[in-house]
Amino acid sequence: MTRTEPCHDLAHLGHVELLSAKPQESLDFFINVMGMTEAGRDGQSVYLRGWDDYEFHTLKLTEFKTSGMGHVAFRTWSPQALERRIKVLEAEGRGIGWVDGDLGHGPAYRAKAPDGHIFELYYDTKWYEAPPELRPALKNQAQRYPARGCNVRRLDHLNLLVTDVTKTREFLDTCLGMRCTEQIMLDSGVEAGAWMTATNKTYDIAFTRDNTGTPGRFHHVTYAVDSREDILRCADIFLEAGVFIETGPHKHAVQQTFFLYVWEPGGNRIEIANAGARLMLAPDWKPIVWTETERKKGQAWGLKTVESFHTHGTPPV
Amino acid sequence: MTRTEPCHDLAHLGHVELLSAKPQESLDFFINVMGMTEAGRDGQSVYLRGWDDYEFHTLKLTEFKTSGMGHVAFRTWSPQALERRIKVLEAEGRGIGWVDGDLGHGPAYRAKAPDGHIFELYYDTKWYEAPPELRPALKNQAQRYPARGCNVRRLDHLNLLVTDVTKTREFLDTCLGMRCTEQIMLDSGVEAGAWMTATNKTYDIAFTRDNTGTPGRFHHVTYAVDSREDILRCADIFLEAGVFIETGPHKHAVQQTFFLYVWEPGGNRIEIANAGARLMLAPDWKPIVWTETERKKGQAWGLKTVESFHTHGTPPV
Amino acid sequence: MTRTEPCHDLAHLGHVELLSAKPQESLDFFINVMGMTEAGRDGQSVYLRGWDDYEFHTLKLTEFKTSGMGHVAFRTWSPQALERRIKVLEAEGRGIGWVDGDLGHGPAYRAKAPDGHIFELYYDTKWYEAPPELRPALKNQAQRYPARGCNVRRLDHLNLLVTDVTKTREFLDTCLGMRCTEQIMLDSGVEAGAWMTATNKTYDIAFTRDNTGTPGRFHHVTYAVDSREDILRCADIFLEAGVFIETGPHKHAVQQTFFLYVWEPGGNRIEIANAGARLMLAPDWKPIVWTETERKKGQAWGLKTVESFHTHGTPPV
Amino acid sequence: MTRTEPCHDLAHLGHVELLSAKPQESLDFFINVMGMTEAGRDGQSVYLRGWDDYEFHTLKLTEFKTSGMGHVAFRTWSPQALERRIKVLEAEGRGIGWVDGDLGHGPAYRAKAPDGHIFELYYDTKWYEAPPELRPALKNQAQRYPARGCNVRRLDHLNLLVTDVTKTREFLDTCLGMRCTEQIMLDSGVEAGAWMTATNKTYDIAFTRDNTGTPGRFHHVTYAVDSREDILRCADIFLEAGVFIETGPHKHAVQQTFFLYVWEPGGNRIEIANAGARLMLAPDWKPIVWTETERKKGQAWGLKTVESFHTHGTPPV
DSSP states (O other): OOOSSOOOOEEEEEEEEEEESSHHHHHHIIIIISOOEEEEEETTEEEEEOTTOOBSOSEEEEEOSSOEEEEEEEEESSHHHHHHHHHHHHHTTOEEEEEOOBTTBSOEEEEEOTTSOEEEEEOOBOBOOOOGGGOOSSTTSSSOOOOBTTOOOEEEEEEEEESOHHHHHHHHHHTTOOEEEEEEEOTTSOEEEEEEESSSSSOSEEEEEOTTOOTTOEEEEEEEOSOHHHHHHHHHHHHHHTOEEEEEEEEOSSTTOEEEEEEOTTSOEEEEEEOTTOOOOOTTOOOEEEEHHHHHTOSTTSOOOOGGGGTOOBSOO | OOOSSOOOOEEEEEEEEEEESSHHHHHHIIIIISOOEEEEEETTEEEEEOTTOOBSOSEEEEEOSSOEEEEEEEEESSHHHHHHHHHHHHHTTOEEEEEOOBTTBSOEEEEEOTTSOEEEEEOOBOBOOOOGGGOOSSTTSSSOOOOBTTOOOEEEEEEEEESOHHHHHHHHHHTTOOEEEEEEEOTTSOEEEEEEESSSSSOSEEEEEOTTOOTTOEEEEEEEOSOHHHHHHHHHHHHHHTOEEEEEEEEOSSTTOEEEEEEOTTSOEEEEEEOTTOOOOOTTOOOEEEEHHHHHTOSTTSOOOOGGGGTOOBSOO | OOOSSOOOOEEEEEEEEEEESSHHHHHHIIIIISOOEEEEEETTEEEEEOTTOOBSOSEEEEEOSSOEEEEEEEEESSHHHHHHHHHHHHHTTOEEEEEOOBTTBSOEEEEEOTTSOEEEEEOOBOBOOOOGGGOOSSTTSSSOOOOBTTOOOEEEEEEEEESOHHHHHHHHHHTTOOEEEEEEEOTTSOEEEEEEESSSSSOSEEEEEOTTOOTTOEEEEEEEOSOHHHHHHHHHHHHHHTOEEEEEEEEOSGGGOEEEEEEOTTSOEEEEEEOTTOOOOOTTOOOEEEEHHHHHTOSTTSOOOOGGGGTOOBSOO | OOOSSOOOOEEEEEEEEEEESSHHHHHHIIIIISOOEEEEEETTEEEEEOTTOOBSOSEEEEEOSSOEEEEEEEEESSHHHHHHHHHHHHHTTOEEEEEOOBTTBSOEEEEEOTTSOEEEEEOOBOBOOOOGGGOOSSTTSSSOOOOBTTOOOEEEEEEEEESOHHHHHHHHHHTTOOEEEEEEEOTTSOEEEEEEESSSSSOSEEEEEOTTOOTTOEEEEEEEOSOHHHHHHHHHHHHHHTOEEEEEEEEOSSTTOEEEEEEOTTSOEEEEEEOTTOOOOOTTOOOEEEEHHHHHTOSTTSOOOOGGGGTOOBSOO
């Protein structure tokens, strides 16, 4: 199916549901170390948010027997856009059906991606209303700056592990209308990673090949802060809090994002990132293709990619 | 005309043509102080760019008898989107007609905004190809980081002075499909300023009331850098270069952008700005309305808005 | 008395005792907004510290009927250095006598400066021992990074209001062996301000003329943070906390320090500052003398000095 | 020899003479990539400086058949202090004798450190006088901010490779009056590194064990910039310039300095560093002793120390 014009049906990444077998430790990590705010709780889930996320929540932390991702959700630009996407998902045999929504949003349509990850699309949402003690001084901000821990600002993107990068890329292109901005192609011709966007961010989702061959795993979710200096301070804070720093801070060659990776107590990988003023503005951007040789050079300033980056995913194998 | 779905015809602000009666001094300012690169020259114009602008140029500096803006141009998402916009512009009686384009892009359609400013829309463009000595180390970057002067990264937005804010806002909404994200409403009911976007940036264009009552003037054009710290360093650089710093660095209350305003030798106001990780992601954002009383508080941390900000525009009255 | 060699008797500024008629509000400000730690309390005083102050405390907050400074204390390089200073203080008729010390240090010698401010000198001190929950991850750091509020790192300097700048400067030179690094001289020949150091910091104490003619008042005490970006974030935090921002963030022309001034609830002015990598290394530095004309240009990037800076001191007149 | 009071004879690190067999490439590196300024040239040497070094030069780049350090020089607090140090050097059998000085300073006294490195002490110096085009906007700054390349501010410290860390430490303590602030002690009882200061900087010189067993080699010289963000930008600049980045940017556990190491074209290791607001203020600081186990944890946030850090020195073995 060839598109005659770029698709603008997805507005942005909405939220990610993370699973944890250590829900209390995970919650403490997100609240006190990451500096997030609890927006509400329901059943086995706590709804969390960065201080400038406009919706009720962007992270749903759910108690589970193991780690990993429950689902990921994207908000559409309009109810009509949602209908259009559902039509394609059903035509492609990817649709699962409607769910009721939860504390943070209304009815959502679920689909299964090629590797088994659950994607939700929704338009009806709940805007966050800060209680008096969390009202910001400036009315164009969702919530008061917490001045606690890492003070993450907003959800940025997520990364999945997949057994077939190409299939997942085609699914996101065809069914969700996302655009691929950068890719890794191995010498063997196998596609090892892809970065895709639905916005002017250079990527909203990335996925890399799972070297263990296990389908449907989760790699990381990323929150954005305002500067690279903020990320250096986050590293100090993680060190003090005894959080395992997997790698960074450093600058990615792919997408040039300044990054820091840690593992939350439940085992899920969390990234803090800053993209500077880099945006994807070109409507006709051709995907940047990174070769195996280029990838072996390591990150932008030469840091070698840590081995666990290709193997550690959640749930563990 | 009510829109049933958000419009996505404009891709982004493309370039601004600035006029200067001191072309050599202005050029020296943009190259050596701002750290921009000359992409080419033609007739009385020099084409300039920030190091990560993907197009050939984002600033066309043209020798003229006085200062001000020649025209502003937006790139559309597709040829079809351009056709749709032309149809509306003509229906609204705003169309002027096609022009041939220049060194930086192909044919463009011109329109006249309510205050007389010239807007161009185009899709055919010329991607920048860096000569060998300016090729970047990372292939996902348009050009080598210059390591000279302010090192501005990319064009961000422009600001116009208008005699009727409401009319200009309605023009940008109806004819170009832009969304208003923030506004200033005086106690008298007069709209004194508006900020509009066609992207996930919180604004691509702003316009404020010209207190002198002169139509069609230019307020400023803004280049983005990667951090607030970059802007503090820019202030040091402007000081050393003897460039007039009008106000800043400080943080706007409206849109929360960290800013620094200077006047280039030709008299045009130039801003260096950083938005942190702030983006406009909500498809259903309601414009933030700032009252006269709120504006009197000054900028975010209390700096009073300088008087010249409401009167200095180009060309001078 | 001419010195044949530079004096090295003072090691550094030790602590400042601030008075407040709103002790609870002031304490909340220092703990929750400034991010300081309570080290202990005794009588009407609470002992406070930045996270990398090596001594027990650097700020003694004392309940009093009004605001202002109780005393300021400098630590000497050795017991012998203390004896030498006392000898000079007594010879100059400035000595008051020994006091017992308090929770934070041992016996100290008190002297009265020309304008009536109380100075203490001491060598015996109490090194801070962090309780288990505040122990840092790195053993070369005094205390865990709090990740709360402004996270001020360490005491930097203080500023006094005086009726006679020259007399105070001569006192600090002759009696304490401090060196003057920068000065303000009015066209009338009156010295309006001086900055003096006992270390490689470019100043440990400053004093400016009290335009109200009141002797013995306090202007501000300053805590250092690691970057200018930290100070911009502090401004966000003060805004959210409803703390009055008097002026800044901006860069001083004198000493080039990046600054931010606020008033704590008790009325005392507090500065957050960063000096970058600037140090006073030259043993034969000649004081920089700023003229009245130069001062009228405002701060480094042009911000005019606010009127209250010359009149607001504590206690109020 | 026990000291009854701390010694204050050394004022600061004055300059380092680096040798290069590729003098033109090295010079281009220091001028265009590091952003340093040529102050003068004489014979086979070029005198270089950071923009806020107050002396004529802080780096003397000398053409030689190989790489390495020619000498390192410290300025004393006074002529008398110089005499005192010479007396001790001669008593300890370390003295070599007077040399005439060069373009940057007057007569200097040379001594040989235990590993054979040449140390110079001097008091007579030449303050830098900026030519008109390099005069700064603010009179308390040595030279105009260059706005070119890395813009290093000032010389910070140097690091030597030695065969016997303890002997070198004792030499610097006894003969030069420096204080040890941090040390590495291996499980075997061998001292593997030491950091010493003559100022309020936490170190002016460091030296680590040369794993190749070669005496008298050079490890690196360090220039300071104002912020950690500056160092991140330096990494971008080194990448663009094709300069080999050995390791970093990252934060040292020892001394907590934020660092970036590169090799200049002549092979000498160069560091760009920022210490934040960290200073050595305590007159009675006890050296922090790092164990072998602690060192194996890597740098502050976990980056492993690269192998070349223990073997690459100049001249090459």
